[in-house]
Structure formats: C-alpha cells, structure tokens
Amino acid sequence: MNCRQWITVFMLTFFMIGGVQFIAAEEGSENQVLIVAGDENFPPYEFVDVIDGIQVYRGFNVDLLKAVALSTGYEIQFRPMPWAEAIKALDRGEVHAVGGMKYNSERDKIYDFSEAYMMNSLAIFVLKDMQAIASIEDLVGRKVAVQKDAIAYQRLKNQPIELVLTTNQGEALELLVSGKVEAAVGNSLTGQYILQRTKQYQNVKIVGGAIDSEGYCVAVKNGNPILGVFNKGLKDIKENGTYDKIYVKWFGEPIDYPVQYYKRNFTFAISAVIILIILGVIAVQISLYLQREVKKRTKEIEVINEELQRKDKLEALGKLVACIAHEIRTPLTSIKTFAELLPAKYDNPLFREKMSQFVPQEIERINNIVNDLLTYANPRKVERECIPIKRLIDTIMVFFADDIAKQGIDVQLDIKEAHMVYVDIQQMKQVMINVLLNAIQALTGKDKPSLTIVSEIRENQPCMLIADNGVGIAPENVKFIFEPFFSTKSGGTGLGLFVSYQLAQQNGVTIMIDSQEGLGTNVILKFSSEENLHA
Template sequence: MIYKLWLTVFVLCSLIFGGVQPSTAEENSESRVLIVAGDENFPPYEFTDVIDGIQVYRGFNVDLLKAVALSTGYEIQFRPMPWADALKALERGEVHAVGGMKYNAERDKIYDFSEAYMINSLAIFVRKDMQAIASINDLAGHKVAVQKDAIGYYQLKDQPIDLVLTANQEEAMALLLSGKVDAAFGNNLTGQYILQRTKKQDYIKIVGGAIDSEGYCVAVKNGATILTVFNKGLKEIRQNGTYDRIYAKWFGEQIDYPIQYYKRNLSIAMVAVIILVVLGGIIIQINLYLQREVKKRTKEIEKINEELQRKDKLEALGKLVACIAHEIRTPLTSIKTFVELLPVKYDNPLFREKISQFVPQEIERLNGIVNELLAYANPRKVEREQIPLKRLLDNSMVFFADNIAKQGINLRVDMREEISIAVDVQQMKQVMINILLNAFQALEGRDNPVLAIVSERRDGQPCMIISDNGSGITQENLKFIFEPFFSTKTGGTGLGLFVSYQLAKQNGVDIMIDSQEKIGTEVTLKFSSEENPNA
C-alpha cells in the first residue's frame, strides 16, 4: 500500500512539472492519453500559476485528474483556456473531457457526467456595507457580475437582472471590489479563495447561504465511452485515500455544509451504522483467523522476525500482534463511541457532521493498516536495473519542488555523475521519497532551513548522504525508528520507515541514521558494491 501511495504521489508531481504537447482527442483516441480542457483561471479548482519562473497548471481538479489517470494507467494532457472555449472544445471533439463541471438538468441534455466527486454550491458576494441584497430574489434590478457560460450565468440569465459578463470569477470579484457592480454571483469556494489570496475578505460578505448545491463532475460528450475510465479512477482514489489528501491540500478541513448535504447523506449515515455492526463482526473473524494463521505458519513468522532483527522471535511476534491489535482497537473505539451516541445526538447537526466526517476516516484508517500489512507480507520480486545514482535522486526530488519553494529551503546538491547502482528502481524511489519526506517535515517552521544531498564512495561502496538542520530525533526515539507502528507524527501509521528499511535490505542497501534533537539529522544510504559493478 505504501509503495503504491508513494509511487502515485511521485508520478503526480512528475506530471505537474511535465510539458504538455498539443494534440486532438481524435489523434489520441487509440492511445492511452486523456486530453482534458479546464478553466485557466478558476482557483482553487484549476488555474495557471508561475512557480520558480515556470508556468504550471495546478489546482484541485488538476491533481485529482492526474491521480485518476495514474490509477487507470492513462497519461493526461491538460488544455487550460477560458471557460467558454473549454465548452466549445468539448463540443467539437478536440478534448475528451472538461475536468470540472457542475451538474444540472439542462447540461445533462448536452453532456454525460461522471459520478460526483464533491458537492458544489453557488454564492452571492456583496460588499460589507450592502444591505439591499440578502437573497437571490433581491438581485432583481441590480448590476451583477457573473462568469460567461458558467452555471451561475444560466441561473440568472432569464431574470430581470443587469448582468455583467466576465471571462472568469476573479474578474467578477474585481468589479465588485471596485464598486462597478452591486454583487458577484459564482462558485462559493472559488470566491472565498480569491478573496483570501488577495487579502480582501474583510471587504466582502456572502449573503443568501449556499445556493443550488449540486454534484461537481467530469463532463464528456453524450455517449463517450471514456466516461467509464473517469468513474473507475474516481472510485479507486476515494478508496485508497488519495482523494482525501488532495482535498485537504486545497481546501483543508471542511467547516460548513449546505442543508442539502445533510439531506443527501442522511441515508448514508444510516447505512454507516449497519456497516459498523457488520465491520465489528468481520474484525472478530479476522482476529480468530489471525490466531489460527499464527499457529499454522510458524516458519513464515520466524522469517519475518529475523528480518525485523528481533533477538527473541516469540517476544517479537507478541509485540507485533499487540501493535496490530492496538492500531485496530483505536479506530474501533472511535467508531463505537459515535454509534453509542447516535440515538441521543442524531438531531444535533454538529454531531451529524462529525459522524459523517470521522467514521469514514476511521474505517479508511483500518483499511490502510490492513493493506500496508498485506503489502509487507506479500512483497513483489526485486527486479534490479543499472541507474545513475544522480538520476534516481532527480526522479525522487521532483515530488518536493513545491515544498522547497514554500518552505524557503536552501537546497545543496553535490551528486557525482559517474556513480551508478543496480537496484529495483521503483522500490528505491519509495525508500528515498520516504526519507526525503521526513526531512522536509523536520524542516517545517525552522529558521534558515538547509537540506544537503551528496554522493561519495566509502570503502569502495556508493553512498548517498542526506542531511538537514531540522528538529532532529531524540536518542530514545532513535532506537525505535525502524520499528513497526512507531511514529511521533500525528496521524502517522508508523509503517513508512519500517517498510522502507525492509525494501532497502532486499536491494542490498544499508540505512544508517545519525541525529541530534534540535540540531538535525543525517541519513546515509550505503549500496552494496557486489550488486554494482561500476562502484
């Protein structure tokens, strides 16, 4: 599971910084390339941005569709353009899909829609001193800015409103702030994002509540079979947790929901209660099954214990089982608490919000633990290939370009071109990404953060040394960092370094960590010269 997760994140970020070559949907109809149009200025869903002098297309929809393409084995090409042009490109067959479109019955006559991947709503934005507009009915007779051909335009076009059409919602908000219109009508989250980014949120308010809450989907031409690919990918990234991570990146924790959300999820909440009861029975059966398997597979257990370098194999087994039981019991306790409170607090909106938020999270956490344990118990065969050590680092560092820029990290790299290694490239990428991720997390909040990466030979063996001046690790914790389920991070499973250590051993690589609390950490990867004829 961890292997798939890190590989997913790595390829996503490679795609983010990769070039997009123009082509048509027809030209790619026989290949595994998806051409997707999107709004060039619709933050935080999709927008063009400049990072380190390079123009990139980014946003929630962009990350989401890259994850979908990766999950289904497709490549993806984005074509950012004005929204009206994106709709025309889809109608002409120049693209396979429009990445994010709000569903409504009128559009359903023209397009086919994927399963909704979020609930989207419209909002009325007015200046803080505006008292005459409190609902959508109050817009009559007023001058209102709205994006051309967006869903908000179709909501208002037949009403007695003086509409001012704009190319995008940012232009609409600018007209409102300058006093040229009385209100702006558009996507709720996009409007809030624009105001926060421009630091104008103190001058604008939202009135009328959430309007026309409806599913937000991928749109394709009527009858397009490629829709099944998008639905399959969306389902998979929800199941493996990728969707939640992308949502949290762009929107953070959800703090409010429209009333329609609660109505639609009322039945889901009831189903969740039934699922929890069934899940409890399944967990009991799993525990009984594990007990039987422990007795039947003594030899396999002894091999796992040897890899974990336990001195006492029986003691190690007991510790591992205890850790598994503890990790499973923690989310079960949370789920049990919600279920017991359900009859008492069901009418409490805040409680319904919490149960719809935390119960699925805890279930996903259980699923993640089981998948990670299965991935470790059934590792794939190591397939070594020769690769320059510098190239392996470059491929892994692509994932962290955004972190380097945002954290203001002083990156120092000195990699020797001639040093090559023979390893399973995908497995070692997973190891390196995990180590680098820990380094970037240790540097968060540090003054003058520095990350240094060098290569050298020690005793004839290729080595890579990764050092930082981050928060460091206490000597007490340093003894347990490769232990399963040991983590000092909030929400961590404690399996990242454990699995990375096992993968490194399979590739003949030693991992050595030297760290001092509040000073920094140095990680050395020492590659076996026997497996590397060029060393």
C-alpha cells in the first residue's frame, strides 16, 4: 500500500470517528451545552427583566427550554438579543436554536421546526377611538409599526403599507400610543401583556380578531440533528405535567393535558356515557308523558291567551290615548302661555300681533292632530315645499322664549338664510318642537345651561345640529329612544320622539343622536332626500 492510500484510509477513519462522536454528543452527553438565542423584549414569552437590581432573562420560553434541557440531560445557555439579531445568529451558526419562532411556509424553507408547543396569532392594535381600521385590508396606505424581521413584518412587507420597523413589539406599541403610527401589528398575547404592564390597555384595542394562527416552535437550521433533542424534551415535559405548570404560571390555564390524564379518565368517561344513555331513555319516557299533559293544557292556555290579548288591546288603546294627549299638550301650552300673558300685555301691539299670528296656528295644529287620528287608517299625504331652515326655526323659537328666559339658557343660533329644505312644513315643525322640547327639559336645574342650533351642509345635503349640555342619556337607553312608549321622564308617554322619527322618515330626514350621560346631547337632522340635494 503506497503513501497516498495510507493517507486516504487515515482521513476516512478520522471522519468516521468524528462523526460518531458528534452524533453521540447530539444524542445527549450530560456535559453538552445548548446555546439558544431569544428576543430580549418579547413578554411574556421571553424578556430581560430587572429583579432586585439584577437583570434576569425570564418568560414562558425560558422556563420551557430549561425544563427541556433538564429532561434531556443538557445544559442550556440563553443569549437574549433583538429579534433580528437572534435570526442572524442562528443563520451564522453561532447558536443551536432560536427559542420561540412562529411557523410559516417561507421560514420552513430555511429552518427546521420542532413540534408546536402552542398556537400563536397576530393581532392589529389601534387606538380606542380609531374606527377606520377593522382588518389587514384597511392598513393599505397607512403608517404601521412592526418588529423588524418578525412574523408581522413577513406578513406585511409585500403589501402597499408604510411599515415603520422597530427593535421590539414594545417600541411598536409606544409609537402607536404616541400617535406616530396609525396601527401596530404583532403577537396578540405579547401586545396585551405589554399594554397591561405599561398601563396603556385603556387607550388601545385589538381589531380584526386572530390573524394567521400557526404553531409556535423551537427553530434550528435545516438538517441540524439537535432538533431531535428538543422534540424529545417537549414530549417528556408534556407527558409528566411540567408543561402544564409552566403554562399556568405565565398564561393562567393549560391549553392541553398530558396523555396520562386521558388514560386515567377513559374508564370514567365510558361509565359516564352508559349512565347518560340510561338517563336518556328515562328522559324520553318522561318526555312522552309530558307531551300528553301538554296537549291537555294547550286548550286551557289558548283560552287564557285570548283573555290576555284582549287585555293587551285595551292597554294599547290607553297608550294611544296618552299619545294623542301628549301631541295636543304642546300647542295647548303655547295657547295657555299667550292667555296668561294677555292681561299684562294686552296693550302691547307686538304681543297682540304675535298672539293673533300664533294662536290660530296652534289651534290649527290641534285640529290637524285630531284629523290625523280620525284618518288613521288612511294617513294624510305628505305635502312638501321648499323653505329656508331659518324660517322653520324662527316660527318655533317663540314658543320656548319664556322657558329659555326662566332657565337662563344661553342660546347660540347660527342658521344660514341660504340653507333650504324640501319638507312638509307642519310635520317638520312638529319634529323640531319635540326635539327642542326634550333639549330644554334636559337643561332643567343645570348650572350654566346652553343650547346651540346650527345649520350646515354635509355631503352636499343640508343638516341642522341641536346641542345641549343637559343631563344626557344613559348608554343603555340610547338605542330605545325612538321606540314607542319608551320614556325615562316621570309621567312621560314615550311617544314624542317616536312620532318625530316617523314624521322625519316620511320627509326623507334622518335623525341621529350622540349623547353622553351628564355631559349633554347632540341631535343631527340630516335632510337626505333626493330633493334636498338641490334645495
């Protein structure tokens, strides 16, 4: 055998022995060290914390991998760093693994993943008052903060979104809270943990639900046999219950139970099923008996129902009468006011002029209400005409002059002469009177009461805003205010706003209410019919 052949044999022997030693080491020599990189600020999974003045690397992933190392006989060394640097360290072979990486198909081309030890998802974080963002599609064209090289960056990098890259998710949320970005996208649990820890959870909300829910794993470079160690350790700690204890420590409840749990309870489950079957048979027999009894009682119930329906009709009739009384009371109040002032102001020519103008109008209004009742089965046809909003308001405000003076209400009027509407004048007067009456009543006893009435053009359509700083409406009552017979006032019938809402609809007018209890109410009348586009 010549020299070259001896050298070849030596080299083959050397590499074979080295390979065997490497495999033995990877399979669990007690002195082997696992070097694992992780994010330095990704709570509650992994983060650098300060306890008694000492920096400590802690979190769910840290405790989990410590348990894996202990189970497999390895020693573990953690290297916390920014996430982007952790990825680079794995790519350069400086570490064996990255402690927690969400699986996706793009990453699968570069890395091997352990069995998933939990499910993970992305979330969109926005400020509480943001209404324009509800999904990933709504992020297009907006400024969005994401952690550099994290799964959120991978998800959004090829979309027409202005991405602002941060070192960690905490920085992304800081940019959101400070108003420098319109949204932040990142891990759902991590975001919630950071917001609670920084006491910003009241300012931020999650929209769009769970996004791209995938397995959360340990990642190694493609082909690295050390992955088997992690898989074995993860399996062991799940079976012996260690995983559940770690999960409860960081998240509050386990996502799964060990296999022994299911084996231990299998017999119990079978017994329970048999008992349920027996109970089911008994329940069927009882049900058949009850069906026979129900048939006997049905006829009796039908008789009772007929009596209840008759009673309901009488109650409805009573409410209808109350409705008519409510609608007639408003013009009667105006007439009564003029009558009370007549002795004192009879010699006032301006007063006589107003009285001769408005009293006949209100009497006519009462007559119209009575006519509406008599022709209930065949409602009066809406007769619209073009009129300035200012004229409507001017003819109505006179009715409330005394109440405004008595309560010391600061009234701000800004009604443009040019703002025209196409409506039934009598019906819209009734709508506006009801709205103003509610506003003035809400100001009773209020310190520094104020009432603002403004007209403006929105979306090429005339609108009127009536705002007060009164008692406001409780949140739970707002959705019922246009319902018939709903009222929070003592002695109220709950028909004023209901009637106004119906009349407004007939005139193509939308009523919108924004109210805060204790702060006041804004009522917007939007004259949205086709004719009002050109009124």
